[in-house]
Amino acid sequence: MTTLITQTAARIVAPLIFVTAAILFIQGHNSIGGGFISAVLIVSAIALLYIAYGTSDLTRLLNISPSTLNRRLLVSGLLLIIITGSVPILLNMPFLTQAFLILPPLPFLGELKISGAILFDLGVLFTVTGSLLSILSGVSR
């Protein structure tokens, strides 16, 4: 599948998918989106790049073996979930309690509400990306 057409298409489509994933991630805590769905999108973009360029090129680019990377992503995601969930316990509030901050209006993005849950969501994103990528590399072997 590593034809010029696929590679050109992937070069255009993959950044679009990444941007969509980012938007879904940022609005995730109070609207449609979230860590899980943006992780799925990210993995689909990476899968597209794998198909277009082959796994070896990307591995060389990142200078790390995919299985190590995936495992690190997965574990750091889990730890991030535990830590962000447990911070309220130290402040004598129930597990997973969140706080939020309303940012002043920004150009293009408008008013943004940033909540503590976004860090938790980042943990979900890492965990899902790591596990889906390891499934992908397991199946593609």
Place this chain on the structure above:
Amino acid sequence: MSTSASIVSHSPVLPLLIALLTASLTLLSRRSLKLTISLSLLGTCAYVASIISLLFSVQSGPLVYQFSAWPAPYGISFVADSFALLLLCIAAIVTAGVLVYSITTVDESKQKFSYHSLLHFMLFGATGALLTGDLFNLFVWFEVTLMTSYVLVTFYSTSKQTKAGMTYVILNLIGGAFMLISIGGIYATTGTLNLADLSHRLSQPDLYNISMPSVMLFSMILFVVFALKSGLVPLHFWVPIVYQAAPSPISALLSGVVKKVGLYAMIRIFFTVFPSGDSTPLGELSILTIFGISLFILSAASIIFGGISALSQDNIDNLLAYSSISQMGFIMLPLSLAALFPSIRQMALIATIILTLNHSLAKASLFLASGCIKNAIGSANLSDLGGLSRHSPILSISVFVSIFSLVGIPPIFGFFGKLHLLILPLNTEPIQTMYSSLFILILLVGTVLSFLYAIHLWNTGFWGEISSTVSDSTIPVQNQYILLFFTLMLISLGVGFESISPLIESASRSAIDSSGYIEAVLYHR
């Protein structure tokens, strides 16, 4: 949201966090096996300690924990009561035993891979399922537990395991889909997913505009799903396939932990949530009557079918799997009477809880024994064995005590379960001769059958001449100590039954205490 200034007790969420943290850390420490094992053991000890301390602190009443500080019917509640914690306590003990056994028997490369992490994730799922007070959340925890068990069943990825794994995964996915449908239906008809709120609304169906026939339909779908998960006849066919293919420590966990999660959910939903709505029957039939009658038939069929099938098995794992079907019948049979006759509800729950604890411990010990035999001799077929009692006495003593605890021989723990079963039909008011005599008949036939398969296992495998395959092999002693732990536990629970009976009694009381449950969750804060 606003946070109350009052001091929050975090103890109900502690076991969950310990299990999750241990699972994540054991995934991280891949370089050194020693580190993984010590982390895993440390995590298990902390988990057991947190469960036991929680078990004693809920004796005075359930502890409720609201995640994210959202109040009760809207946020997700965790309800730690003495019923859930007694079952969790046994799950923790069985998992700890299995873990210690696995350290010396599972290949080092496989242990490095993800074995410990998966065990802790399974414990994590079971903890969530037993503590949650929310119907949809229960489904999610079920899936967490099952997801890890899929991987563990197919752990060595042999062709036999892959085949069994396929059956197991497909059946559970179908079961999960039906569970989700019925949860969605219950939410659509009652407008709530919180178990306490559900119970509260079912007590006034007219006020909340609930159509009881729909609730009845969806509750029956839930019942079928739980029957599938706990392997009752005619939904038992996956049990022998999976138990025989899975690695022995995993079979021990499946029967000691995963099956018990399904049993817990059935008791929690049908005895804590639904009874409050039972005062408004639909014609002659109420939810609990239908539940009771169908459960009576299914569990009676399981006792007889499982017992007869176990008699003709040559493979130890198969025999144990069929015995598991029969024992699940024994565990469920008192529940059917409890559903039909409210006056003996607590007594029946006591019998169920004793039998559940007994089955978890005894089956764990038996499956681990079968694992020892398979590892050393290379075969679990009774025809290849013989004379094991002279060859490896510790193993044989454990098997003897465990299998006869399942039969119910005094002074072993299982005897008290059978005793409570037997006095049950005599206490129905007014005495229901049809149910009582059927009940006693099934009980007697089932016990005779379990006695016969126990004798079959013992005579062919452990007595008699030492066969050549047995005499050529040695079973490492360090693997057998953990069996001795389970055996001693069964005997001491039997001998010292008086000291544990208050715990069992309070567990049975909190399992059927709908109003206490509602009060604790909805009016706590």
